[in-house]
Amino acid sequence: MALTGRFILLALAGIIPLLLFPSGTTALWWLLLLAAVVAADLLLAASPRKMLAHRTLPGSVRLGEDCTGRLELINSGTRTLRARIRDGWQPSAGAADPVQQLLIPAGERRFMYVRLRPQRRGDLRAHHATIRSFGPLGMAARQRTLPLPGALRVLPEFRAKRHLPSKLRKLRELDGKAAVQIRGAGTEFDSLRDYVRGDDVRSIDWRATARRQAVVVRTWRPERDRRVVIVLDTSRTSAARIDDEPRLDTGIEAALLLAVLAERGGDRVDFLAFDRRVRARVKSSDKSNMLNQLVTAMAPLEPELIETDWSQLPAQVQAVASHRSLLVLLTALDSGAAEEGLLPVLAQLASRHMVLVASVRDPHLDELRQARATASETFRAAAAERALLERAAVSAAIRQLGAEVVDATPHELPPALADKYIQLKAAGRL
Amino acid sequence: MTAPAGVLPDTAPADGTAPSGTRSPLRQVLRRWGFWFLLFLLLAGMVVLQLVRSAGDTRGLSPGNAAPDGAKAVAEVLRAQGVQVLVPQSLEEAGGLLAGREPATLLLHDADGYLQPAQLELLEDKAARLVLVEPSLPQLRALAPGVLPAGLVPGDGGPLPADCSVPGPAAASAISRGGLAYRADSLCFTFDTPADPAGAYATTGGGSTVVLGAGHVLSNGRITEQGNAALALHTLGSTARLIWYQPSADDVQLTEQPREPLSLLPAWVHPVSLWLLGTGVLAMLWRGRRLGPLVTEPLPVVVPAAETAQGRARLYQQSKAVARAAANLRAGTLARLAAHLRLGPGADAAAVVHATAAALGTAAGSLPSGQPGAAGPSGPSARYSPPQLEHLLLTYTPGTEAQLAAWARDLLALEKEVIRR
Numbered sequence: 001m002a003l004t005g006r007f008i009l010l011a012l013a014g015i016i017p018l019l020l021f022p023s024g025t026t027a028l029w030w031l032l033l034l035a036a037v038v039a040a041d042l043l044l045a046a047s048p049r050k051m052l053a054h055r056t057l058p059g060s061v062r063l064g065e066d067c068t069g070r071l072e073l074i075n076s077g078t079r080t081l082r083a084r085i086r087d088g089w090q091p092s093a094g095a096a097d098p099v100q101q102l103l104i105p106a107g108e109r110r111f112m113y114v115r116l117r118p119q120r121r122g123d124l125r126a127h128h129a130t131i132r133s134f135g136p137l138g139m140a141a142r143q144r145t146l147p148l149p150g151a152l153r154v155l156p157e158f159r160a161k162r163h164l165p166s167k168l169r170k171l172r173e174l175d176g177k178a179a180v181q182i183r184g185a186g187t188e189f190d191s192l193r194d195y196v197r198g199d200d201v202r203s204i205d206w207r208a209t210a211r212r213q214a215v216v217v218r219t220w221r222p223e224r225d226r227r228v229v230i231v232l233d234t235s236r237t238s239a240a241r242i243d244d245e246p247r248l249d250t251g252i253e254a255a256l257l258l259a260v261l262a263e264r265g266g267d268r269v270d271f272l273a274f275d276r277r278v279r280a281r282v283k284s285s286d287k288s289n290m291l292n293q294l295v296t297a298m299a300p301l302e303p304e305l306i307e308t309d310w311s312q313l314p315a316q317v318q319a320v321a322s323h324r325s326l327l328v329l330l331t332a333l334d335s336g337a338a339e340e341g342l343l344p345v346l347a348q349l350a351s352r353h354m355v356l357v358a359s360v361r362d363p364h365l366d367e368l369r370q371a372r373a374t375a376s377e378t379f380r381a382a383a384a385e386r387a388l389l390e391r392a393a394v395s396a397a398i399r400q401l402g403a404e405v406v407d408a409t410p411h412e413l414p415p416a417l418a419d420k421y422i423q424l425k426a427a428g429r430l
Numbered sequence: 431m432t433a434p435a436g437v438l439p440d441t442a443p444a445d446g447t448a449p450s451g452t453r454s455p456l457r458q459v460l461r462r463w464g465f466w467f468l469l470f471l472l473l474a475g476m477v478v479l480q481l482v483r484s485a486g487d488t489r490g491l492s493p494g495n496a497a498p499d500g501a502k503a504v505a506e507v508l509r510a511q512g513v514q515v516l517v518p519q520s521l522e523e524a525g526g527l528l529a530g531r532e533p534a535t536l537l538l539h540d541a542d543g544y545l546q547p548a549q550l551e552l553l554e555d556k557a558a559r560l561v562l563v564e565p566s567l568p569q570l571r572a573l574a575p576g577v578l579p580a581g582l583v584p585g586d587g588g589p590l591p592a593d594c595s596v597p598g599p600a601a602a603s604a605i606s607r608g609g610l611a612y613r614a615d616s617l618c619f620t621f622d623t624p625a626d627p628a629g630a631y632a633t634t635g636g637g638s639t640v641v642l643g644a645g646h647v648l649s650n651g652r653i654t655e656q657g658n659a660a661l662a663l664h665t666l667g668s669t670a671r672l673i674w675y676q677p678s679a680d681d682v683q684l685t686e687q688p689r690e691p692l693s694l695l696p697a698w699v700h701p702v703s704l705w706l707l708g709t710g711v712l713a714m715l716w717r718g719r720r721l722g723p724l725v726t727e728p729l730p731v732v733v734p735a736a737e738t739a740q741g742r743a744r745l746y747q748q749s750k751a752v753a754r755a756a757a758n759l760r761a762g763t764l765a766r767l768a769a770h771l772r773l774g775p776g777a778d779a780a781a782v783v784h785a786t787a788a789a790l791g792t793a794a795g796s797l798p799s800g801q802p803g804a805a806g807p808s809g810p811s812a813r814y815s816p817p818q819l820e821h822l823l824l825t826y827t828p829g830t831e832a833q834l835a836a837w838a839r840d841l842l843a844l845e846k847e848v849i850r851r
Contacts, residue, residue: 002719003712011709015702022698027705086721090728099721120730130722145722240735247735303731334738364736368743369762372838375831376747381838382755383743384736385762392765396775 001042002132007139010034041135046106048131048144050077055126055150060296063121063157069095069150071112071129075104081133085112088128088145092120093152118154121249123300126150155295156249160257160414167257167418171265174426192216226430227284227325228262228269228421229317229353230255232301235275237332239303242362243410250360251330252298254414256291258328261418263290265425270320273301276309278316310341314348326354326430328417333359333398333407335390343394346401354429355403358417361391363409491539491563491648493517493674498651504662505674511663514671521549524675525556533558534671539645540569544677547572558669559638564610564645574639580611580628583621583643589656590619590630590644598640598664599631602657609644619644631661640665752834756827763841764823770849783823787816789848814844 014030052074061067069089075081081104089095094117104110118124129148134141192208195215208216232238232255238248259269268284271294280297282290308331317327327349331342342357349355368384371377395405404424408416424430460467487494493505493515505515516534518524528534536557543566550572553560562574570577583590589606592599599618609630611621616637617629630644642648642665647658666672746755768777771785814822822844828834 003716005716008709008713008716011712014705014709018701018705019698022696022701024701027701084721088722088725090725092727127725128722132721143719143721236733239731240733242735246730305731362735365739368736368739370842372835372842375835376743378759378831378835378838379746379755380740380743382746382758383739385758386742387736387739389758389761389765 002141002143003038004134004138004141006137007034007038010037010139037137038140041137041140042142043135044079044137045133045135045140045142046075046077046079046081046083048081048083048133048142050075051081051131051144051146052076053129053131053146053148055129055148057150057152060153060155060299061116061118062155062295063118066115066117067152069114069116069126069152071114071148072109073102073104073112073131074109075106078106080105081131082136082138083134084132084141086130086132087112087114087126088130088148089114089116089126090124092118093124093126094119116152118152121154121156121252121299122302124152124154126152153296153299155299156252156256158253158256158295160253161260163257163415163418164260167261167415167422168264170419170422171261171425174422191219193219226267226425227321227323228258228267228328228430229321229325230259230269230271230328231313231317231330232271232273232280232298233275233308233329233331234273234279234301234304235308235337236303236305237308237334237337239305240332242360242364245410246303247332247360248301248303250410250413251358252301254358254417255298255328255330256294257414258417258421259294260291261421267326267430271297272316272320273298274308274313274316275304276306276312279304281320283320307337308341310345313345317349317353321353324353326356326421326424328356328358328421330358333357333391333394333405335387335394338394339397343397343401346398346403350402354424355401356406356417356420356424357398357403358406358408358413358420360413361407361409489676490541491645492676496650498649500650501648503650503653504648504659504666507659507663508667508672511667512670513667516671516673518673518675519678519680521545521552521677521681524673525552527671527673528553528556530671532671533669534673535559535561535666535669536673536675537561537563537666538565538569538573538675538677539563540565540677542677543568544679544681545569546683549681549683557673559640561640561642561665563642563648565641570612570641574614574632574634574641576634577612577614577632577641580613580623583607583609583611583630587621590621592618592657593620593629594618596631596633596637598661601664602661604656605630605644605647605658605661606652606655608646608652609642612641612643614641750831752828752831756834756837759838759841760823763845766845767848779824783816783820786823786844786848787814787819789851790814790819814847819844 011034014027014034017026017030020026054072054074056070056072058067058069069087071085071087073085081102083102083104084099085102086099087095089098096115096117098114100112100114102110102112116124127147127149128145130143130145132141132143192205193216195204195217199217203217203219205216205218208218232248232251234248238246238251240247242250255271259271262269269282269290270284271280271282272278273280279301282293282297284290329342332338346355346357365384365387369381369388372381391407395407398405404420406413406416406420487500488497489495490499491501493501494517496502509515516527518527524536528536534557536553536559538553538560541564547568550569554573560573562569565574567579570579585607587607589604591604592602594600594617596616596618605619611623611628611630612632613626613628614632614634616633617627618631618633620627620629630642632641632643633639634641644658644661646652648662648666653659653662745751764779764782767786768774768782771782771789773781773785777785822837822840826837828837
């Protein structure tokens with residue numbers, strides 16, 4: 001049951017008879033009137049128990065995009081329902097109009113559309129819908145909450161997509177240093193074509209030129225069908241917030257850009273989110289749209305507050321890719337966590353695979369390092385220097401084990417990782 | 431010795447103390463209810479303290495008050511001497527006691543002026559002997575006409591000599607100063623004033639009414655001074671009964687009833703205000719009814735990444751680790767300079783200094799080196815000589831926080847200078 005503002009006004013109006021006939025009897029009569037009005041309204045209101053509700057949601061939505069949730073309400077009673085209805089979304093779902101007024105005649109059906117603009121990645125949930133059914137006088141209402149669970153999967157934003165065209169162009173330029181179509185399968189030698197000005201004269205195929213009247217050049221293409229295994233660390237270090245973004249989200253952006261780039265480059269991409277057990281996995285053997293699978297797998301990832309068990313990693317990687325592959329570890333280079341867990345395993349991994357460790361660098365540390373106006377700031381600068389030095393030491397140790405390191409700020413990490421991949425591919429080190 | 435060695439530590443303390451595995455039930459109860467138990471004790475203690483405090487008599491010059499400003503001492507001595515000390519609680523009781531056949535001394539001490547003149551007249555001529563302690567003008571007018579108040583007894587000067595032949599004061603010979611002064615025909619313990627002389631002790635009515643301005647002579651704290659005790663005992667102990675009457679607020683005579691202010695309001699005010707109150711409650715129900723239960727938001731963990739560095743900085747500062755901070759700053763600068771000057775990871779510090787000097791193109795014999803704090807570069811044209819560079823980069827160790835900050839700024843300036851070129 002719920003009261004309305006109109007009822008409060010009616011109660012306030014009781015002052016007038018009390019002014020005219022100030023006695024307890026007047027108050028009693030007015031109270032009786034109020035009670036009668038409320039009782040009549042409650043009895044005449046359409047029963048919210050006779051409402052059937054059904055929720056329809058889009059399967060998934062990208063972070064930063066709008067979508068619409070639909071609530072289908074069927075009035076199976078015999079009275080017209082005048083109701084205020086609230087769709088119970090969690091706050092980060094960003095429902096613009098979760099409370100709406102609806103009028104549903106008996107036996108009819110109406111739709112309520114709620115615009116959602118999710119503010120967080122992951123699975124956002126709605127638990128219930130509440131119907132407040134007003135009586136014909138608009139004085140009182142009956143209220144009921146229907147359990148109506150629904151979940152909306154919010155996919156990562158993939159802001160790094162804007163880097164994709166330039167990186168793809170770079171990748172194509174690897175083909176004989178010219179933008180050519182990628183076609184067909186082949187090994188390192190791609191095809192022959194007519195010489196155009198600007199081609200490297202060293203790539204002229206003299207035999208083919210001799211057979212034809214025109215000068216012919218060989219075109220090369222980078223190695224294809226290499227394996228790329230992206231391992232995303234979801235342990236406690238991934239919860240750290242750098243530039244107002246958790247390390248995990250930066251890792252997701254970088255992994256997405258690299259995966260799309262590698263797929264276009266003809267390589268096979270496997271993805272693994274891992275801390276003590278596998279949180280998400282996408283296999284290259286699946287035929288459907290890889291990007292779609294990736295974002296769907298990444299959407300519900302959350303930082304787990306546990307330490308990564310790096311000793312399990314070789315077995316996990318072995319299960320995904322038994323051949324030599326490019327192993328990209330998206331993790332943190334904090335000293336301590338990395339020294340104890342990652343470094344011992346890295347030697348073993350580096351002997352089998354090409355290992356690339358990518359980590360987010362905190363630009364705030366560089367700011368701290370440069371602020372030296374007061375004693376406190378100087379101590380802070382010294383602590384930042386220490387953190388950076390330790391980080392550099394870990395990077396050096398990783399490089400010594402034969403792995404590569406990409407260490408960049410959150411905005412620069414995805415393109416930097418893509419550049420590193422292109423560079424390794426150009427050098428034939430995959 | 432059948433038990434394995436690993437069990438021993440567990441079983442050993444079992445004989446002396448409680449078994450380590452299970453706590454005693456009492457301790458468990460204490461652990462669970464300890465806080466509430468303590469709270470209860472605290473509250474009970476406060477209540478008891480309050481009861482004890484309020485039970486005591488705290489009035490000044492009260493015969494039951496043992497504090498320095500009370501008068502229990504003199505009352506007890508009088509009782510020991512066979513004087514019946516009676517303490518009436520109201521005017522009626524005092525009047526009843528005075529009506530007794532035996533002659534009685536009435537001590538009236540009404541510092542707060544509770545009694546009205548009409549009530550004071552009820553006491554007039556009832557007692558064989560009347561002692562007014564520090565009376566006010568209305569009390570004097572009613573009970574001791576002819577005695578006038580004369581302000582305070584000045585506090586400076588020695589004890590007041592008796593200066594009269596009234597038996598009590600004469601026996602006391604001198605009392606300590608204090609209390610109120612009066613003017614009358616028969617005065618004792620006089621002192622000179624700009625007007626007529628005033629005294630702390632006055633008698634009228636042929637000695638049957640005593641105005642005792644020096645009330646402090648009765649107090650526990652000062653009764654032992656000078657002849658205070660003699661004066662008190664003589665004044666109060668001359669009859670077999672002493673009625674020690676201190677009026678209280680209960681004696682205040684009620685005047686006519688004031689008009690009920692609420693009765694001035696119109697008749698509708700009561701019902702309407704009650705009605706408004708009820709409507710307010712209804713409005714709360716109206717606004718407070720939520721449209722369905724709250725939906726919780728599973729919030730993510732927020733860990734600022736630079737938190738560890740900040741914490742380490744505070745540790746440095748708390749322990750004043752100037753040398754360690756300096757080592758960090760130096761190592762960082764050297765590493766960056768080495769990287770910028772392409773010296774490779776194996777380059778030692780001296781090589782970095784050398785390369786830095788070369789990069790800056792410093793000529794020997796430029797600015798003489800001084801303290802790093804003083805020799806900070808003042809602009810892009812500032813030069814560093816090789817000894818100065820070596821001093822700045824390698825040998826100088828700051829001793830205080832101020833030196834550390836100044837040196838750190840110089841390092842940063844040098845770094846920027848090198849990297850700009």
